[in-house]
Amino acid sequence: QVKLVESGGGLVESGGSLKLSCVASAISVDHYAITYFRRAPGKEREVVSCISPIETSEHYSDSAKGRFTISRDSATNTVYLQMNNLIPEDTAVYYCAADLWNSCSDIARRGEEAMDYWGEGTTVTVSA
Numbered sequence: 001q002v003k004l005v006e007s008g009g010g011l012v013e014s015g016g017s018l019k020l021s022c023v024a025s026a027i028s029v030d031h032y033a034i035t036y037f038r039r040a041p042g043k044e045r046e047v048v049s050c051i052s053p054i055e056t057s058e059h060y061s062d063s064a065k066g067r068f069t070i071s072r073d074s075a076t077n078t079v080y081l082q083m084n085n086l087i088p089e090d091t092a093v094y095y096c097a098a099d100l101w102n103s104c105s106d107i108a109r110r111g112e113e114a115m116d117y118w119g120e121g122t123t124v125t126v127s128a
Contacts, residue, residue, distance in 0.1 A: 002025065004022055035049070036079075041091070048061050051071070068082065088126045097119070
Protein backbone atom coordinates (compact mmCIF):
# COMPACT_ATOMS: atom_id res chain seq x y z
CA GLN A 1 0.00 0.00 0.00
CA VAL A 2 1.42 3.33 -1.08
CA LYS A 3 1.83 5.83 1.71
CA LEU A 4 3.19 9.37 1.84
CA VAL A 5 3.71 10.87 5.27
CA GLU A 6 4.50 14.53 5.76
CA SER A 7 6.03 15.99 8.90
CA GLY A 8 7.87 19.09 10.04
CA GLY A 9 5.07 21.62 10.10
CA GLY A 10 4.49 23.92 13.03
CA LEU A 11 4.20 27.47 14.26
CA VAL A 12 7.02 29.85 13.37
CA GLU A 13 7.54 33.59 13.43
CA SER A 14 7.84 35.62 10.25
CA GLY A 15 11.40 35.30 8.93
CA GLY A 16 11.86 31.86 10.45
CA SER A 17 12.51 28.50 8.82
CA LEU A 18 10.96 25.05 8.71
CA LYS A 19 11.98 21.85 6.98
CA LEU A 20 9.20 19.56 5.79
CA SER A 21 9.75 15.86 5.17
CA CYS A 22 7.77 13.52 2.94
CA VAL A 23 8.54 9.85 3.55
CA ALA A 24 7.32 7.43 0.90
CA SER A 25 6.41 3.78 1.37
CA ALA A 26 5.81 1.17 -1.34
CA ILE A 27 7.08 3.53 -4.06
CA SER A 28 10.52 4.90 -4.81
CA VAL A 29 11.09 8.64 -4.85
CA ASP A 30 13.64 7.90 -7.58
CA HIS A 31 10.82 6.87 -9.93
CA TYR A 32 8.13 9.39 -9.02
CA ALA A 33 7.82 13.12 -9.41
CA ILE A 34 7.27 14.33 -5.85
CA THR A 35 5.44 17.61 -5.49
CA TYR A 36 4.67 19.77 -2.50
CA PHE A 37 1.31 21.49 -2.72
CA ARG A 38 -0.28 23.82 -0.22
CA ARG A 39 -3.79 24.97 0.57
CA ALA A 40 -4.13 28.27 2.37
CA PRO A 41 -7.35 29.12 4.21
CA GLY A 42 -10.04 30.02 1.70
CA LYS A 43 -7.85 29.27 -1.31
CA GLU A 44 -7.38 26.45 -3.77
CA ARG A 45 -4.53 23.96 -3.49
CA GLU A 46 -1.47 25.11 -5.43
CA VAL A 47 1.88 23.73 -6.50
CA VAL A 48 4.76 24.93 -4.34
CA SER A 49 7.71 22.86 -5.54
CA CYS A 50 8.43 19.70 -7.50
CA ILE A 51 11.33 17.34 -8.09
CA SER A 52 11.27 14.83 -10.92
CA PRO A 53 13.46 11.86 -11.88
CA ILE A 54 13.26 12.84 -15.57
CA GLU A 55 14.32 16.47 -15.28
CA THR A 56 17.61 17.98 -14.16
CA SER A 57 16.17 21.05 -12.49
CA GLU A 58 13.52 21.42 -9.83
CA HIS A 59 10.38 23.53 -10.12
CA TYR A 60 9.33 26.32 -7.77
CA SER A 61 6.30 28.56 -7.73
CA ASP A 62 7.00 32.27 -7.98
CA SER A 63 6.29 32.68 -4.28
CA ALA A 64 8.73 29.89 -3.35
CA LYS A 65 11.65 30.87 -5.59
CA GLY A 66 14.68 32.03 -3.66
CA ARG A 67 13.23 30.98 -0.30
CA PHE A 68 12.39 27.26 -0.59
CA THR A 69 14.61 24.35 -1.61
CA ILE A 70 13.38 20.87 -2.50
CA SER A 71 15.69 17.87 -2.27
CA ARG A 72 15.56 14.09 -2.47
CA ASP A 73 17.28 11.47 -0.30
CA SER A 74 17.16 8.11 -2.06
CA ALA A 75 18.62 6.24 0.91
CA THR A 76 15.69 7.16 3.17
CA ASN A 77 13.11 7.48 0.37
CA THR A 78 12.34 11.01 1.55
CA VAL A 79 11.79 14.34 -0.17
CA TYR A 80 12.46 17.48 1.85
CA LEU A 81 11.25 21.05 1.49
CA GLN A 82 13.48 23.55 3.25
CA MET A 83 11.53 26.77 3.77
CA ASN A 84 13.42 29.91 4.75
CA ASN A 85 12.36 33.51 5.32
CA LEU A 86 8.78 32.45 5.92
CA ILE A 87 6.03 35.04 5.73
CA PRO A 88 2.42 34.93 6.99
CA GLU A 89 1.23 34.28 3.43
CA ASP A 90 2.97 30.89 3.62
CA THR A 91 0.45 29.76 6.24
CA ALA A 92 -1.26 26.68 4.81
CA VAL A 93 -1.62 22.94 4.96
CA TYR A 94 1.27 21.46 2.98
CA TYR A 95 0.81 18.19 1.14
CA CYS A 96 3.21 15.98 -0.73
CA ALA A 97 2.03 14.01 -3.72
CA ALA A 98 3.55 11.54 -6.15
CA ASP A 99 3.14 10.96 -9.88
CA LEU A 100 4.89 8.11 -11.65
CA TRP A 101 7.68 9.13 -13.98
CA ASN A 102 6.26 12.54 -14.82
CA SER A 103 7.85 15.93 -15.36
CA CYS A 104 7.47 18.92 -13.09
CA SER A 105 6.57 21.01 -16.13
CA ASP A 106 3.52 18.83 -16.74
CA ILE A 107 2.56 18.87 -13.06
CA ALA A 108 2.92 22.66 -12.93
CA ARG A 109 0.55 22.90 -15.87
CA ARG A 110 -2.04 20.34 -14.70
CA GLY A 111 -1.83 20.77 -10.95
CA GLU A 112 -3.35 18.30 -8.52
CA GLU A 113 -5.16 16.29 -11.22
CA ALA A 114 -1.78 14.96 -12.36
CA MET A 115 -0.99 13.25 -9.08
CA ASP A 116 -1.43 9.56 -8.25
CA TYR A 117 -0.90 9.52 -4.49
CA TRP A 118 -1.30 12.02 -1.67
CA GLY A 119 -0.23 12.45 1.91
CA GLU A 120 -2.47 13.70 4.70
CA GLY A 121 -0.74 17.06 5.01
CA THR A 122 1.13 19.01 7.66
CA THR A 123 0.13 22.45 8.89
CA VAL A 124 2.45 25.45 8.69
CA THR A 125 1.48 28.62 10.54
CA VAL A 126 3.58 31.76 10.23
CA SER A 127 2.87 34.53 12.68
CA ALA A 128 3.48 38.18 11.85
